[in-house]
Amino acid sequence: MLTSLWFDLCGRGGCSSSSSAFEHVFVGEIKGQKQGENxxxxxxxWIQFYLEESNGNVDYQGYIFPRRRGELPDSETQLLTIxxxxxxxxxxxSSTLIxxxxxxxxxxxTLxxxxxxxxxxxxxxxxSVNIKVLQVGG
Structure with missing residues (x-):
């Protein structure tokens, strides 16, 4: 069941091809390639972000202040919105757990x-976070 949940291919609106939930969350995808609005x-x-930035594929443009705490991220921060x-x-x-x-x-x-x-x-x-989950299949 877990293998199917994470690794079966599923189409999401606007995707040019199918991908798995694992690819969506941990690798990323570009939607809307056929419609011209990528x-x-x-x-x-965070590991994927680091690797892609190291390879010159990511242009980091800054973080958004944490709303709830109203403080600046520091070396102890483990949730960033970037x-x-x-x-x-x-x-x-984009939110990421560091x-x-x-x-x-x-x-x-999965839970x-x-x-x-x-x-x-x-x-x-x-x-306090809101984890969004797309329920797929039928």
Whole structure:
């Protein structure tokens, strides 16, 4: 069931081809290539961001102040909302958990999927976040 959930191909609106949930979350994808209005979708893993930036594929354009705490990110911050371009396509708002393992994120997102809702309000340490889940299939 987990293999199917994370690695079966599924089409999402505007995608030029099918991808898996794993690819969407951990690698990222560019939607709307056929419509001419490109948009970065997914791409939430800090390791992927680091690798793509190191290869010159990401243009980091800054962070957005944490709303709840009203403080500046520091070396202890593990949740960032950032803006960037990936292969020249803008992602104006993207949240990422910094320095957490893929295993933690797979477990967290899987639990949210099985909770059944699109919006899943959870507390992760000092952060209150809304994990969005697309329920696919039928």
């Amino acid at each position: 948009e970065v979708s997914g791409f939430h893993k 803006q960037f371009e990936w292969h020249g396509v803008l992602k104006s708002v 320095c957490v393992s893929p295993e933690f994120e797979i477990a967290l997102y 949210c999927f099985f909770a059944g809702g699109e919006d899943n309000h959870v507390d992760i340490g000092p952060y």
